[in-house]
Amino acid sequence: MARSISIGGRMIGADHPPYVICELSGNHNGSLERALHMIEVAAQTGCDAIKLQTYTADTLTIDHDGPEFQITGGLWDGRTLYSLYQEAHTPFEWHAALFAKAAECGVTMFSTPFDETAADLLDELGAPAFKIASFEAIDLALIAYVARKRKPMIISTGLANLGEIEAAVHTARDNGCDDLILLHCISSYPAPTDQSNIRTLPHLGEAFNVVAGLSDHTLGTATSVASIALGGAVIEKHFTLARSDGGPDAAFSLEPDEFKRLCDDCYNAWLSLGEVSYDIKGAEAGNVVFRRSLYVVEDIAAGEAFTKRNVRSIRPGYGLSPAALERVLGSTATRDIRRGEPLSYDLLRQTSAKAGE
Secondary structure (H helix, E strand, O other): OOOEEEEOOEEEEOOOOOEEEEEOOOOOOOOHHHHHHHHHHHHOOOOOEEEEEEOOHHHHOOOOOOHHHEOOOOOOOOOEHHHHHHHHOOOHHHHHHHHHHHHHHOOEEEEEEOOHHHHHHHHHOOOOOEEEOHHHOOOHHHHHHHHOOOOOEEEEOOOOOHHHHHHHHHHHHHOOOOOEEEEEEOOOOOOOHHHOOOOHHHHHHHHHOOEEEEEEOOOOOHHHHHHHHOOOOEEEEEEOOOHHHOOOOHHHOEOHHHHHHHHHHHHHHHHHHOOOOOOOOHHHHHHHHHOOEEEEOOOEOOOOEOOOOOEEEEOOOOOEOHHHHHHHOOOEEOOOEOOOOEOOHHHEEOOHHHHHO
16 A cells, blocks of 8 residues: 555655745745745645744854855856855744634645754744754754654655665654655756656655655646656645745746646646556547447349458448458458448358358
8 A cells, every 4th residue: 555644635656746845935026925925825735734934043053154154056056055045035924823823824844953943933923834954854863852842744855865864754753653754856956858867756656665755846836747657645845936036946937827727737647647458448439339340342142252342441430340351351251241330140141161261
């Protein structure tokens, strides 16, 4: 039986519709009003959950402009870690209002805690699950602390090797987390599609006996949809109201219409998987009559031989199967047959040579 877990009453696993997480990240651009509006719009896309990131610049790093604390290259080139996190963080004091808005919109909300105080806040707010970010997947003390909350955990695996993932999984389980999801992830912003390696998903699920999914930082939706075909059960994707509004993650985030298409396409990709089957499906049953079959194409008198001239394999499919052609040829007609009649076995009389074979 395929693995499955539940978050907020929603079953998640390969046998259930994809669980799509809408990541708000820092695209609220420092405005609580915008963040609340983002939740309203995100809820209308069909996503299953909306996720925050719960930290402050001081819980992630220190205010330092040394070279090790500066970002070189990429979207955030020239920024210090502290200034980036100060811009992108979602203030702790907003969280109660954000959780209330999500409840009002009928959508699940949880978050990524980056330290113990964040985990405690989220637990107090009734978050039904916790997310561990890729960069924190090696922080076993944080994983242990969150696991002791005894709620489902989602861990992104970007940058982590197999041994580090194993350590994170063991730590979570040893500290009371029985419901675990691992998300394959490429920790690049944006991530190159040709480095996505989503064939990793089924191995990730089998290797650790968990529900597997994808934290997708590629542009567009193709990689997410493709992951569903490989058994992925969870998709996490960044969201913004408009990329033109800017924001720390806006460049690789989906706009509302794109996010709705993501949800729809992932669901339809999952629906299309079905099962291994060679039976005629209900939707095609009515078209069986349009297959080829054997028809008389010239008038034939009783006793006349069937030949390639007076019998052909044509549409529709009311006659004998084309596979019966060799049996038909050389036989003779049991009665007069008019052009356009389908052949059936009662119209055949085998010759003595055929009968003796």
